[in-house]
Amino acid sequence: MVLFSERYGYKSVRDSLQFECMDDELRTALWNFLCKFPIKSTGLSGTSLIGPTINNYPHHVKKFYIDLWGNFWKRPLDEFNNVLHSPNPYDELRQFFFTCEWYEVYDFLEFFAKKFPLEDSESFNKSANHVLESENSAYRFINSEITPISSEAEIETVEEAIINSPDPVQIHLNEALKLLSNKQSPNLRNSIKESISAVESICNMINGDKSTSLGQALNKMERNNIIQLHGALRRSFSSLYGYANDANGIRHALLEEPNLELEDAKFMLVSCSAFINYLLTKADKSNIKLNKKSDETLEKIFHLLKQTLDDNNIDYSKIIEDFGQVEAAEKREKGYEFTFNEHLKALIYSMLSNRRKWADIVDKLPLIEAIFFNFDPDKLEKCDTEALIDKIREIKCGNMSIYKQIDALPHNIRQLKKIEKEFGSLDTFVIHKSLEEIVKLLSDGKSEYKIKQMGDALALEYLKSVGIRGMKPDVHILRICGPERLDIITAKDTQTQLEEFKNFAESVNVSETYLDNLIWIFGAKGYGEICTANPKCDKCELTNYCNYKN
Template sequence: MTLFSERNGYKSVQDTLKVECMDIDLRTSLWNVILIHVLDGTEPDDDYYQCYDEIKTLITKLFRVYWKRSLDELTEYTFFPFRAIKSYFFDCKWCEVYDFLEILVKIYPFPNVEEFTNECNDVLEMEHSGYRFVDISIMEITSEEEIIEIEEALNDAPNPVKIHLQKSLGLLSDRESPDYSNSIKESISAVESVCKQITGESLSLGQSLNKIEKNGIIDLHPSLKNGFKSIYGYTSDSDGIRHGLTDEPNLSYEDAKFMLVACSAFVNYLNAKWNK
């Protein structure tokens, strides 16, 4: 379900795609992966001596190499490893959550570390984080430059174009039922809409680009024009009607995000050239 703030552009692109931030839903979902794969069988009231050997080793290494705390705290009967880990996880900065996940992968003896990282990636995708595990390191998949392109298009584009981009972002970021095919359609519709504004005619994207080039409205490089005509063909049938994506089973978050970024960048490019 896309919420009011996302539909109407009141929530920033950075917050929507969760870059340099982390909401409680994402943090809790990642914590649940840790509960299943690391802390299963460990109780909140277990002191250090009651914990499994794996948890003793983990908490000792965390004290020595990550938290840099005194090891004699571990022997106190008022110290509870489960509570210490949970308290840190929910109180630390957003970036330290990702640090902690990387540390876990490197120091905890997972029977199958790939299973843990895959489940983390499932959560990161479901909650629309801008980061993923790549091997045993967490990498950014949504750059600041991409966010700037989307935000510039949302801020500067005419209303019909902006509406298409807002819909695309909303469909992409819907946590309960993301609609990648329609997000892609809205992204390409934004480009089509800005071309209609430039030509003053209700033409398909391919026809608009041809007219823009032929009439010298904008000096478009042929490769750039043909590239976007090909993208338009990917989203449309021979009549220019976007039915082609409806039955596409393999569309992903990455596909829809690429189209949103690429179309936002092209909208910005066309606007800049047109307004010169």
């Protein structure tokens, strides 16, 4: 199975640029470099550090080890004297080198450069830098000291752009990073091309275009007043685009070998990432919504959701049919008008579903209907609420809020009657404004149509049951689609969550209600139970698209 990092072709930014970390290849390359470097000693020039005992090494090497023992490791020197009679401190050094923290390797490299009797310190630093560069280390010798050539700010800039960008932009940035950090054959030319392509991609997404050049996209952005860019900033990036397209640049000479260095490609990656972060912030302030996942990716996720349920013998089609919400939406589209009793039934069931496994309720629906007088509003408005609560608890269908919910039922029925009188019917009310606005009217404490004990999620559950297409942002859907799993819903406010989910549904050509039901089944106890709080990743086909395991 292809892993997430392999599918997208990248490791983390820090790992790729070896910033504040060190992989085994770099550590081994540095050790091999140290072992092969010639030492300054009469008659033993060219001898490496390796030998059977410390006494096989000349005085200068013994002196270095004493310095290492006392001044670098800060150990008592009388212990070192004992070590002289054992195999040799080289074993201790090798053990230290391959088990210490990444920064301790650089500490030792600096110490070695200053304390070991080198013939040519400048040559040592140059050779060490060659190793560091070939293994993509973010550090170099400068004036005999190890110095970072990548800053924390640069790393965070690239990380932020990769994490927050939509799929198409993310793919270009990942490819730029991969090409830049390829140890065997870094492709600096195409790394720069991918960095520029990432900026082009985000500009086209903001403009609503498919594919135009960066210069054209920036001009359109300014001309159509889509995002206000400072003139100097726009010109600077247009110039940067020109650099990538000039006679010695990237796109007009792909078959020629451009005169590029690692720092050129790294500068372009960091600069383009910073500009992408800037544009994302501007787009957000301008209320421009960007689909983070491509349609192709969303289609694959949708297919694998169903495939996983099939593989685990979950008959989701039958379950969705039994829920009745998709059917209700289809009936409404055909002109069906839901009665007052049906609205009341939907409202009561939404309340009972609050913090309660629906699997515990579904088998007792006939009993519940009888308890609630087949949802007769007049009888329920005058009923003994305490007796109603006792009956619900007796069949084990209560929840943490059942007392408040049933106590508020008479008031809520009067509220529904008030709405019916004002709008002619409850059906007219639920469609007279947008879904988001109706939800607010039902759940906002300041609304004259507020239903007690009903928040956004329960309002959406009620509306779905009377044929209004939508998604209930409950714990299962927000967990599965949220940033820590599939990263499809990233917003914290209900309105934006609904918009993001609607985009998902439109991308896979199904209704929000169907997709809502499908994903809910995927995580709910008593149903799919795949993506729960402690997910069964071994049973899931979505691990390549999920942040939880990766």
